[in-house]
Amino acid sequence: xxxxxxxxxxxxxxxxxxxxxxxxxxxxxxxxxxxxxxxxxxxxxxxxxxxxxxxxxxxxxxxxxxxxxxxxxxxxxxxxxxxxxxxxxxxxxxxxxxxxxxxxxxxxxxxxxxxxxxxxxxxxxxxxxxxxxxxxxxxxxxxxxxxxxxxxxxxxxxxxxxxxxxxxxxxxxxxxxxxxxxxxxxxxxxxxxxxxxxxxxxxxxxxxxxxxxxxxxxxxxxxxxxxxxxxxxxxxxxxxxxxxxxxxxxxxxxxxxxxxxxxxxxxxxxxxxxxxxxxxxxxxxxxxxxxxxxxxxxxxxxxxxxxxxxxxxxxxxxxxxxxxxxxxxxxxxxxxxxxxxxxxxxxxxxxxxxxxxxxxxxxxxxxxxxxxxxxxxxxxxx
Amino acid sequence: xxxxxxxxxxxxxxxxxxxxxxxxxxxxxxxxxxxxxxxxxxxxxxxxxxxxxxxxxxxxxxxxxxxxxxxxxxxxxxxxxxxxxxxxxxxxxxxxxxxxxxxxxxxxxxxxxxxxxxxxxxxxxxxxxxxxxxxxxxxxxxxxxxxxxxxxxxxxxxxxxxxxxxxxxxxxxxxxxxxxxxxxxxxxxxxxxxxxxxxxxxxxxxxxxxxxxxxxxxxxxxxxxxxxxxxxxxxxxxxxxxxxxxxxxxxxxxxxxxxxxxxxxxxxxxxxxxxxxxxxxxxxxxxxxxxxxxxxxxxxxxxxxxxxxxxxxxxxxxxxxxxxxxxxxxxxxxxxxxxxxxxxxxxxxxxxxxxxxxxxxxxxxxxxxxxxxxxxxxxxxxxxxxxxxxxxxxxxxxxxxxxxxxxxxxxxxxxxxxxxxxxxxxxxxxxxxxxxxxxxxxxxxxxxxxxx
Numbered sequence: 001x002x003x004x005x006x007x008x009x010x011x012x013x014x015x016x017x018x019x020x021x022x023x024x025x026x027x028x029x030x031x032x033x034x035x036x037x038x039x040x041x042x043x044x045x046x047x048x049x050x051x052x053x054x055x056x057x058x059x060x061x062x063x064x065x066x067x068x069x070x071x072x073x074x075x076x077x078x079x080x081x082x083x084x085x086x087x088x089x090x091x092x093x094x095x096x097x098x099x100x101x102x103x104x105x106x107x108x109x110x111x112x113x114x115x116x117x118x119x120x121x122x123x124x125x126x127x128x129x130x131x132x133x134x135x136x137x138x139x140x141x142x143x144x145x146x147x148x149x150x151x152x153x154x155x156x157x158x159x160x161x162x163x164x165x166x167x168x169x170x171x172x173x174x175x176x177x178x179x180x181x182x183x184x185x186x187x188x189x190x191x192x193x194x195x196x197x198x199x200x201x202x203x204x205x206x207x208x209x210x211x212x213x214x215x216x217x218x219x220x221x222x223x224x225x226x227x228x229x230x231x232x233x234x235x236x237x238x239x240x241x242x243x244x245x246x247x248x249x250x251x252x253x254x255x256x257x258x259x260x261x262x263x264x265x266x267x268x269x270x271x272x273x274x275x276x277x278x279x280x281x282x283x284x285x286x287x288x289x290x291x292x293x294x295x296x297x298x299x300x301x302x303x304x305x306x307x308x309x310x311x312x313x314x315x316x317x318x319x320x321x322x323x324x325x326x327x328x329x330x331x332x333x334x335x336x337x338x339x340x341x342x343x344x345x346x347x348x349x350x351x352x353x354x355x356x357x358x359x360x361x362x363x364x365x366x367x368x369x370x371x372x373x374x375x376x377x378x379x380x381x382x
Numbered sequence: 383x384x385x386x387x388x389x390x391x392x393x394x395x396x397x398x399x400x401x402x403x404x405x406x407x408x409x410x411x412x413x414x415x416x417x418x419x420x421x422x423x424x425x426x427x428x429x430x431x432x433x434x435x436x437x438x439x440x441x442x443x444x445x446x447x448x449x450x451x452x453x454x455x456x457x458x459x460x461x462x463x464x465x466x467x468x469x470x471x472x473x474x475x476x477x478x479x480x481x482x483x484x485x486x487x488x489x490x491x492x493x494x495x496x497x498x499x500x501x502x503x504x505x506x507x508x509x510x511x512x513x514x515x516x517x518x519x520x521x522x523x524x525x526x527x528x529x530x531x532x533x534x535x536x537x538x539x540x541x542x543x544x545x546x547x548x549x550x551x552x553x554x555x556x557x558x559x560x561x562x563x564x565x566x567x568x569x570x571x572x573x574x575x576x577x578x579x580x581x582x583x584x585x586x587x588x589x590x591x592x593x594x595x596x597x598x599x600x601x602x603x604x605x606x607x608x609x610x611x612x613x614x615x616x617x618x619x620x621x622x623x624x625x626x627x628x629x630x631x632x633x634x635x636x637x638x639x640x641x642x643x644x645x646x647x648x649x650x651x652x653x654x655x656x657x658x659x660x661x662x663x664x665x666x667x668x669x670x671x672x673x674x675x676x677x678x679x680x681x682x683x684x685x686x687x688x689x690x691x692x693x694x695x696x697x698x699x700x701x702x703x704x705x706x707x708x709x710x711x712x713x714x715x716x717x718x719x720x721x722x723x724x725x726x727x728x729x730x731x732x733x734x735x736x737x738x739x740x741x742x743x744x745x746x747x748x749x750x751x752x753x754x755x756x757x758x759x760x761x762x763x764x765x766x767x768x769x770x771x772x773x774x775x776x777x778x779x780x781x782x783x784x785x786x787x788x789x790x791x792x793x794x795x796x797x798x799x800x801x802x803x804x805x806x807x808x809x810x811x812x813x814x815x816x817x818x819x820x821x822x823x824x825x826x827x828x829x830x831x832x833x834x
Binding site: 051255 | 395397542616618619620621685687691692693694696711713715716717718719720721722723724725728731732733734735736737738750751752753754755756757758759760761762763764765766768774775776778779794795796802806809810811812813814815817818819820
């Protein structure tokens with residue numbers, strides 16, 4: 001039925017059809033509904049069932065535990081700040097009511113731009129934004145004004161991605177570009193003690209554990225709460241359990257790189273541990289290294305942001321170095337730059353910038369190996 | 383020194399339809415044969431025959447304009463029935479209707495061990511069997527003036543539904559050995575016969591003389607000569623390695639021992655669209671029609687492939703087996719729409735990635751069709767091609783160097799060591815559905831052009 005309808009209207013969108021100018025849009029919807037009937041002509045006659053759509057939907061699925069917990073936690077923090085007891089569904093629906101509009105705004109803005117650009121360039125619509133559009137809300141505080149979400153998303157898609165040539169060509173992770181845009185353009189809505197709890201009571205301090213530490217308060221939330229996620233913070237970042245569930249999905253399906261995830265964690269732990277050894281005035285230097293993993297967006301960044309294959313290092317060895325440095329720099333920024341308690345975002349963006357450089361050296365090493373081998377062979381024959 | 387090489391990276395495509403290991407009775411009659419000049423990559427053919435000419439098995443049909451010594455001869459005796467030309471008058475097929483009784487051009491029986499390299503080279507060139515010897519880099523017919531640092535023979539095929547060379551070589555030890563003896567004279571280095579730990583058991587291979595026997599283990603593409611060369615003695619710029627298919631070694635041996643060109647091969651007929659699979663004893667260049675036409679499943683929508691499903695060429699139902707091929711794969715076409723296919727759990731979908739629940743049934747075999755299973759997208763994923771390319775080569779970087787036609791980078795990243803077929807699995811698993819083999823082939827052509 002549906003197929004017949006699509007087949008009937010398809011000629012309108014093909015070359016010469018009245019609606020040809022909408023062909024990318026039609027293609028996007030058609031392929032969303034049906035995997036196309038295109039068969040191989042050159043090269044391998046059979047192809048894997050896995051495609052870009054599947055890959056992106058796996059990432060979105062991996063984000064769902066963090067999303068659902070995030071919704072619940074938004075409600076939980078809200079009622080907690082008011083000292084009101086509420087049942088599970090009340091809490092969840094409060095969060096849903098807060099978070100859903102952000103998601104809708106993010107997707108509508110971003111996909112609108114993606115479709116328009118695909119149309120102008122005559123491309124097929126790439127699925128990358130399905131992930132970005134979900135990541136952006138999860139990186140926001142619950143009370144972020146919707147117009148800010150729209151502005152940040154537009155900025156991220158246009159400046160962060162399309163100007164570089166679109167999906168696969170961007171230097172920085174678009175979702176983090178959106179986050180950074182919000183952070184630097186509207187600092188008062190993005191930091192401080194009052195933004196992390198949705199409509200918190202006036203007298204209630206909803207500081208994140210990182211902010212508490214920044215204020216010199218060593219007596220922070222328990223590690224258990226931070227692990228489960230019962231803390232204020234960006235919507236998706238609080239629950240480490242939900243994030244680990246996502247990590248398992250990504251690693252098992254092979255969509256994300258275990259090298260990057262693992263090395264980010266190792267990098268963060270080693271730097272935290274090193275700072276413990278050094279000691280000093282700074283309270284940040286005394287918190288156990290593992291707590292760095294539990295605070296702020298460290299785990300969320302390690303699992304979902306650092307592993308973005310487009311902006312990460314592309315070589316195996318490069319990935320180890322890239323991830324390790326993300327972990328190290330994130331902790332360094334947290335500890336030594338109190339103006340930016342959330343070091344993860346800046347750390348990943350910084351390493352996104354250097355990822356091609358890391359790759360350059362790894363690739364050169366491969367080239368040199370080959371050259372050396374050729375020289376040895378030449379010497380033997382002489 | 384013979385080597386033992388364990389390859390960890392690679393991938394087995396669990397495709398349904400592997401050829402049954404039995405020789406099928408030859409009740410069919412092959413009505414036509416054809417030689418396709420396009421099988422010889424990069425060759426510019428100059429015809430020596432015209433329609434209606436009577437030929438014997440071993441009569442030259444055409445030669446290469448670039449090197450007149452390289453001739454291609456008729457595999458059977460009969461009449462040249464048609465010369466099919468395509469666009470720009472490119473010769474596509476030289477069709478021959480065979481005689482009742484095969485007549486051979488006499489090439490004189492000789493013991494290869496007693497001949498000089500010069501005599502062997504001359505005989506192979508004369509009989510048209512020189513074309514069986516191909517070279518790396520570039521994967522084209524070997525240049526008779528080159529001095530290859532070694533000659534490599536892969537005695538096993540790891541490709542999906544690949545030909546079982548144990549089955550092929552069984553009982554043909556004498557011819558195989560004679561072929562090896564002839565090849566051994568053509569190189570200053572060694573002839574390397576590469577066997578597989580689990581796949582190679584036949585005496586013809588394990589007790590072959592005058593060669594280095596290397597033992598490999600691992601999944602596809604372990605059977606590719608490119609991968610094997612990389613691990614035995616990697617190719618450097620300026621070096622040349624030759625390679626020959628074991629079936630062709632047998633044909634070469636037969637030429638010397640019998641004194642005529644008998645291009646009979648044991649060809650696997652495989653694929654899920656067939657009622658009965660198995661091996662056929664046929665001559666190279668045979669029309670496949672009589673082998674498949676009565677043997678298709680009911681309401682089959684077959685694609686016929688000369689070669690394996692990763693690297694073979696699409697042919698018609700009345701098409702011809704390629705010169706270098708010893709496998710006919712028949713798989714279903716995939717020209718259907720699948721509702722929300724990308725979103726389904728996918729219990730019945732085979733995949734390299736564990737995103738479909740088919741990973742829960744690890745031993746099941748699947749009917750695989752020719753659908754792309756997705757649209758062409760940007761190259762996003764990294765670190766995946768490496769998992770199916772067991773070489774010290776950075777596949778993504780090499781592919782990109784080929785796309786931007788950066789010859790210097792291609793050289794530095796190892797274009798000389800690879801062939802398009804080594805990237806076939808990368809192409810298979812690729813979520814962006816990029817035509818990687820074509821990209822690599824284009825890169826190789828570009829480098830070849832630059833070097834000559």
